[in-house]
Amino acid sequence: MKIMFIQSTPPPSDLPGAPARVRFAELCAGYPGRQVLHRLTAEIPALATTALVGPNGSGKSTLLGVLAGVIRPTSGELSRDGTRPAFVPQRGAVGDALPLTVRQTVEMGRWGAGGLWRRLTRRDRLVVDSALDRLHIGDLAPRQLGELSGGQRQRTLIAQGLAQQSDLLLLDEPTTGLDLEAGERITALLTDLVADGVTIVQATHDLRAARSADACLLLREGALAGRGHPADVLTTSALAGLWTDAGHPSA
Numbered sequence: 001m002k003i004m005f006i007q008s009t010p011p012p013s014d015l016p017g018a019p020a021r022v023r024f025a026e027l028c029a030g031y032p033g034r035q036v037l038h039r040l041t042a043e044i045p046a047l048a049t050t051a052l053v054g055p056n057g058s059g060k061s062t063l064l065g066v067l068a069g070v071i072r073p074t075s076g077e078l079s080r081d082g083t084r085p086a087f088v089p090q091r092g093a094v095g096d097a098l099p100l101t102v103r104q105t106v107e108m109g110r111w112g113a114g115g116l117w118r119r120l121t122r123r124d125r126l127v128v129d130s131a132l133d134r135l136h137i138g139d140l141a142p143r144q145l146g147e148l149s150g151g152q153r154q155r156t157l158i159a160q161g162l163a164q165q166s167d168l169l170l171l172d173e174p175t176t177g178l179d180l181e182a183g184e185r186i187t188a189l190l191t192d193l194v195a196d197g198v199t200i201v202q203a204t205h206d207l208r209a210a211r212s213a214d215a216c217l218l219l220r221e222g223a224l225a226g227r228g229h230p231a232d233v234l235t236t237s238a239l240a241g242l243w244t245d246a247g248h249p250s251a
């Protein structure tokens with residue numbers, strides 16, 4: 001898919017030698033009456049993990065929304081070939097009170113393949129089983145979402161994303177609020193998914209997770225404050241400058 005608003009030169013590569021899964025140039029986007037993203041030019045390398053980092057309100061979720069195709073750019077150029085992206089929302093955005101089991105939650109990932117509430121096919125059920133296994137939550141399948149720990153719920157949401165069988169997985173804060181071990185398990189899992197052919201983009205306040213990514217986009221007030229390898233982007237001085245007034249991310 002390619003949306004063109006303004007012609008501009010292609011952006012340089014964030015991972016030298018790596019093909020891009022998504023490119024955008026001079027991209028502007030936001031909400032009615034409120035522009036949030038200002039002239040972003042970057043690319044998301046294919047078969048790699050990219051971390052979107054920045055203070056609260058810097059536009060990370062909005063950029064994920066643009067990449068997911070649910071927020072339409074107001075100007076600029078966006079090119080995202082390949083399958084429809086799968087979006088994994090913030091854990092907190094999924095209500096505790098929803099009367100859904102883990103399995104039903106993962107099955108919702110198949111709705112896009114054939115519409116709401118349709119009967120699942122045998123193939124759908126196999127895809128769901130495989131996503132549950134991949135996230136090691138097969139034994140939790142009958143449990144209610146509201147009974148799960150933060151890490152278990154996060155794995156359920158990622159399984160729902162995997163069930164969409166997209167080659168582009170967009171995650172909003174997948175490790176934020178988890179303890180060290182649960183966060184590291186999620187990070188390791190995302191790395192494994194890349195080896196399976198998936199391109200990962202995650203918005204995160206978790207600097208450990210961001211530093212283990214292959215590429216990083218640093219946002220400040222909706223503009224790009226840095227892009228490239230996390231070691232080059234997430235420097236002490238860059239972070240100190242960004243978070244002076246905005247509180248600190250988790251180291």
Ligand SMILES: Nc1ncnc2c1ncn2[C@@H]1O[C@H](COP(=O)(O)OP(=O)(O)OP(=O)(O)O)[C@@H](O)[C@H]1O
Nearest residue numbers: 031034036054055056057058059060061062063203
């Ligand atoms: N639905 C909306 N309508 C209007 N403005 C919005 C909407 N969603 C977010 N915003 C505004 O857009 C700006 C960027 O928000 P966004 O959620 O993209 O930031 P973020 O970097 O993901 O923040 P956080 O780290 O707190 O999740 C904020 O000023 C926010 O108030």
